[in-house]
Amino acid sequence: MGERADEWYRNWFDDDYLELYRHRDSAEAREFLDHVRARFDTFGRDGAADLACGAGRHAWVMAAAFGWPVVGVDLSMTLLEHAARTDPAELALNRARTPRFVCGDLRNLPLRSSAFRFAVNLFTSYGYFRAERDNERALREMARVLAPRGVLILDTMNARRAVETLIPEDRRQTGEWDVHQRRAYHSAARRIEKTITLRRADRPERRVTESVRIYTPAELDALLARADLETIDRWGDYHTSPFSERNSPRMITIAERVR
Numbered sequence: 001m002g003e004r005a006d007e008w009y010r011n012w013f014d015d016d017y018l019e020l021y022r023h024r025d026s027a028e029a030r031e032f033l034d035h036v037r038a039r040f041d042t043f044g045r046d047g048a049a050d051l052a053c054g055a056g057r058h059a060w061v062m063a064a065a066f067g068w069p070v071v072g073v074d075l076s077m078t079l080l081e082h083a084a085r086t087d088p089a090e091l092a093l094n095r096a097r098t099p100r101f102v103c104g105d106l107r108n109l110p111l112r113s114s115a116f117r118f119a120v121n122l123f124t125s126y127g128y129f130r131a132e133r134d135n136e137r138a139l140r141e142m143a144r145v146l147a148p149r150g151v152l153i154l155d156t157m158n159a160r161r162a163v164e165t166l167i168p169e170d171r172r173q174t175g176e177w178d179v180h181q182r183r184a185y186h187s188a189a190r191r192i193e194k195t196i197t198l199r200r201a202d203r204p205e206r207r208v209t210e211s212v213r214i215y216t217p218a219e220l221d222a223l224l225a226r227a228d229l230e231t232i233d234r235w236g237d238y239h240t241s242p243f244s245e246r247n248s249p250r251m252i253t254i255a256e257r258v259r
Contacts, residue, residue, distance in 0.1 A: 008210060013074075016177075030065065031238065033061050043150065044062060044068040045069075046118070047115060049115075050122075053080075055079045056082070059099040059101070068118075080103055106138035119146055127212045129213075130211070148259055151254060158249060160245050168184070179198060194209065195207065195210075228258050231253055234251065
């Protein structure tokens with residue numbers, strides 16, 4: 001079955017997605033967030049939002065391990081239900097706090113204005129919308145829920161590196177699934193698209209295309225500025241190494257709400 005290319009995100013984030021990306025676990029999330037906590041613990045303790053939280057692996061670390069009051073927002077009820085069922089003991093976490101999860105669209109967040117001093121949007125969860133005005137609207141919403149001088153961490157692909165190292169095609173076995181992936185960069189739209197074909201003996205073939213708008217540092221800085229956010233730092237990977245447009249696998253932007 002195929003998914004609509006312009007709204008692929010509405011139906012893709014389900015149990016099949018969880019199976020395909022099951023190697024992305026809480027241990028990986030904790031490693032990155034330990035670096036984040038070292039710098040932003042006082043911000044997180046005043047309230048943190050995990051925007052496009054998925055199955056909640058980052059939200060659980062921030063709440064159960066760090067003791068931060070956390071709200072996770074995602075559009076997928078399947079992923080939110082998985083997040084709500086999570087047992088922190090299985091993640092080697094304590095129960096300092098339990099995150100709260102709510103369903104919502106990034107373009108119209110169901111959160112109060114200025115409610116948080118800290119927010120994250122992680123694991124390439126920005127740039128999904130086909131219309132650029134919708135991506136800009138999502139960024140303005142992220143800024144809206146931040147208190148003045150609150151901090152947003154926005155985790156995106158490093159555009160230059162992503163295009164230069166793009167792997168056109170690969171295959172792998174994940175659980176019962178045979179996974180075939182094709183990737184392409186569409187320069188006019190500034191989007192990277194990955195078509196995933198899933199096959200297994202007991203299911204019909206499924207095909208979905210992930211489509212993500214990529215941004216240069218200058219492009220993203222301009223978008224942030226229009227949302228009253230100012231870039232204050234940029235990391236190049238989940239170890240928080242300094243960002244290099246030529247070499248860094250990620251572009252993790254730290255922005256502050258200026259008013």
